Amino acid sequence: MFRFLIGKILYLVPTFLGITIIAFGFVRVLPGDPVLLMAGERGITPERHAELSAQLGFDKPIWAQYLDFLGRLMHGDLGNSLVTKKPVLTEFLALFPATVELGLMAILIATLIGVPVGVLAAIKRGSWFDQISMTGALIGFSMPIFWWGLLLIIFFSGILQWTPVSGRISLLYFFPPVTGFMLIDSLLSGQKGAFVSALSHLILPSVVLATIPLAVIARQTRSAMLEVMGEDYVRTARAKGMPTARVVGVHALRNAMIPVITTIGLQIGVLMAGAILTETIFSWPGIGKWMIDSISRRDYPVVQSGLLLIAALVMVVNLLVDLTYGLINPRIRHK
């Protein structure tokens, strides 16, 4: 297991270096000059342009800028935003917990609903439940997030008034962030009703964000289950008179889980993409919207360092997924 872990981690080093190049290159490949964008309609004299470019280090050759970036990275310096002038890491850490909270809630909803629905649909293949749930999954998978979010807001917050429209907690509550996770902080604050308020604010955005992963997980679980249910050992287990629940729960599901876990792991990337829109609709102060704003303003330091941090995160999640395989299926860790 140890060697398995070390091998996996060593593998990350070249990947990480590759990502620094992509993160650095990506925003520079886009046309557009941050200094010009700062000046806007007013225009800027060539002298002032040169002065600002020099101050920001954009006058150096591109490879020198990259080496600067790497050099500072080694010292843990991710640079300062061109727009807010604040350290990228400070901004990331202020926003990141909000995205994680939303993402975890979404993946929780997607898994807790998606897996049982998929299993049930597989067992009752061809039944009305199978047909309705899989049609629903197809619709969910094709759902335009922005429209879907707005629709839920108008229905649940506007017409029924069950949930708040947007934000992370009612403005009545005011306490300093400790962990950055509103559910935890609201409990720590000890203010009456804060937790319930935070939870009620989390429901709609996480449902919206969960929609696509939920659909994917349900469909993947169903097809993996169908495959496993056709295996000889399942037939044998049934032939021995084992109760269906045990056949499905122990023999089939455990083996079907490998592709499902892969899918769940891959949904992290999907979640990041979905988070951009979800965060915008629900005024959720997370990193998705932060990245999009920074790209449109050509805020080079934020985009390159932000991408790097997100990529590093996805890599860690993938590593964890790999390790989970090992836990579920001993053959993988012994290979």
Added chain:
Amino acid sequence: MKILTRSLIAASALALGAAVPAMAKTFVYCSEASPEGFDPAPYTAGTTFDASAHPVYNRLVEFKKGTTEIEPGLAESWEVSADGLEYTFKLRKGVKWQSNEKFTPTRDFNADDVIFSYDRQGNKDNPWHEYIAGVTYEYYTSMEMPSLIKEIVKVDDNTVKFVLTRPEAPFLADIAMPFASIVSKEYADALDKAGTREDFNNLPIGTGPFKFVAYQKDAVIRFQKNADYWGEAPKIDDLVFAITPDAAVRLQKLKANECQLMPFPAPADVAAIKADPNLKVEEQAGLNVGYLAYNTTQKPFDDVRVRKALNMAMNKQAIIDAVFQGAGQVAKNPIPPTMWSYNDAIQDDPYDPEAAKKLLEEAGVKDLSMKVWAMPVQRPYMPNARRTAELIQEDFAKVGVKVEIVSYEWGEYLKKSMEPGRDGAVILGWTGDNGDPDNFMGVLLSCAAAGEGGANRAFWCNQEFSDLLSKAKQASDVAERTKLYEQAQVIFKDQAPWATLDHSTQYVPMSNKVSGFVQSPLGDFTFDTVDIAE
């Protein structure tokens, strides 16, 4: 948010918490974007100023509410020397600086603060010039303060004298702008000692109607009434900005009473908002202009007849109806009608395709094909440039002119559209900074602005026009300036370097319970006069 003090948290929790909800009057504003920071000088976005310069700070002189007229601010009065080169300001006495956990002022506002506020922006040797890596002062620079201000002299603790290098009539309007907000020198010194200079931008200390309490990035900004404010005290106790980037969601929040006022509704929603019995909408012409700038150095657009003909071929009302859905008006002058010196006597070129055809023939232009540039971003003066360009394309086709629509990424667009020899006419616009006509015509149409680094995208250099502007800029008498600008507008219309397209209308939806909100022609959102019924 480590910045908060325990006592402050406790106080605010008391003020805002569920335990005693009815005591404090809280007003929530659904703002459209996050501020870049809380020191107004390094930034240029209106959103930033709404959260910094307006609630927290003051200037020496201020724009009178709802107008672009100048009134006393931190300066009680001022005198201008006969040659227009010296401005002597008498400072208000007894103005208290705000305090926070890290800073308690030991003295009132005085001349040192004024000198510090300007010197840090203009003087590269001032230790506060680049107090955070990458800080620059774009407004200070672009309003030409470095070349305009020769020196600022402290006459005594309550008198400062600005010495200028040239007479400049818009000077008072310039220093009423957010970048000229007066900051505390004592606070800067205290942060220097503590080694936490960045807090100057995170935890602002000003003299304004509201004190900054806390900011949670991209989510909420909290302010509290400044009990020691020198002016008329705000009527609300707590001011909260709930940052809500999407217009449709802002409206839902307003309807759900999660906030009481919002900026920038989607034009399509305005009718429905007006019909809602719990809401009301205030409207005002925006201080802006959208235009199509011909390249007056390019053939055949160097011929005024061609430009005039194209202007006559354009159905501008159709553009207002389709693109602005009525939330705008056709422009005939380069400055908006709310601005002083607007020349209402000027007749716009009529929409007359037949006359346009004839004029083109007269100019000897046949089978003309041209490019029209459509900007890739939305602005209040131009919500949909692509659609506008398409309508222009249809109109021009009717007089036999073929139009190819081009567009670029925004930064490229700004750059390429200013390159000499540019091919085609460019859709762009301008939003005023300080309500001075020179801030439109000088910036966008003078000969000086036609060169590199300017913003004269018609490359139009009319000496007579430019001379009028220079004269007007040096005259201090408003009546005299008005006359000169009115004449300049006549030349502009006659020479038609642009097709003037539109001035947009700004709508501000709010709850019926809100009173006292005054719309600013400059597009600022300020809340010191706002009240809310229980």
